Amino acid sequence: MAEETQRIESEDELYKKMFRRRKLLEEQKADDKQRQNELDETASWYEPAREARQNELGYIDSLIDDWFLRQYEKNPYYRYRSRNGSVSKRSITTWKHDDAKLLENIPDKYIDVKPKVKWGDYKKTLDITDDGKVIDKETGELVDGVTASKSIKVTIKSPEGED
Known part of the structure; x- marks a missing residue:
């Protein structure tokens, strides 16, 4: 509501504005209560x-x-697509490593200045055995402080915009 600038000139006007203010606050409180009830x-x-x-x-x-996992056992290339979505897989390797132990054994080129393992680069030089132990490809030695496990993550996607 666009009102022109006014001034209160008497206590009677002050009384009316105070009354209007109180009513506005009561209306707001009632609306807030109604909104909360509806929420x-x-x-x-x-x-x-x-x-x-x-x-x-x-x-x-x-x-x-x-x-999907039963189909994957029969055919490792199995994948499903339809207008309702798709089902596929992604291999995931979960690495567990102890930086303190690794710092004792790995080449300096994989160590940051503040001694920190350059894990992304170093793990590329590793092979995983069937029992989850890890071997250095270059030396053929078992790497102490690292184990790995492989698993399959099933990905389910809905058609565009329905997730």
Whole structure:
């Protein structure tokens, strides 16, 4: 509301402005209460519905993971695509390393100035055995302080914009 600049000239006008101010605050408080009630009401149906959907999505994803891994055992190149989405795999290597032990044994070219292992470069020189132990490709020696495990991560993608 665009009011021209006014001044209060009497206590009577002051009384009226104070009354109007009190009413505006009461209206705001009532609107805030109504908004909070509506938010609470919305949350009361939204949260349980959302949680139920998330639980069902988790269940369906686990069924898809199980199906995919069984197909992967038969055919390591198996992949699925449809208009409803795709299912594929990505190999993941999880490395666990103890920098303190590595600093004792690895060549200086893999050590930062503030002694820190250049892990990204160094791990390229390593091979993983079937039991998870790690061998240096250059020396053929077992690397102390490093183990690795391989796993498969199943990726489920929905059609564009539906995630």
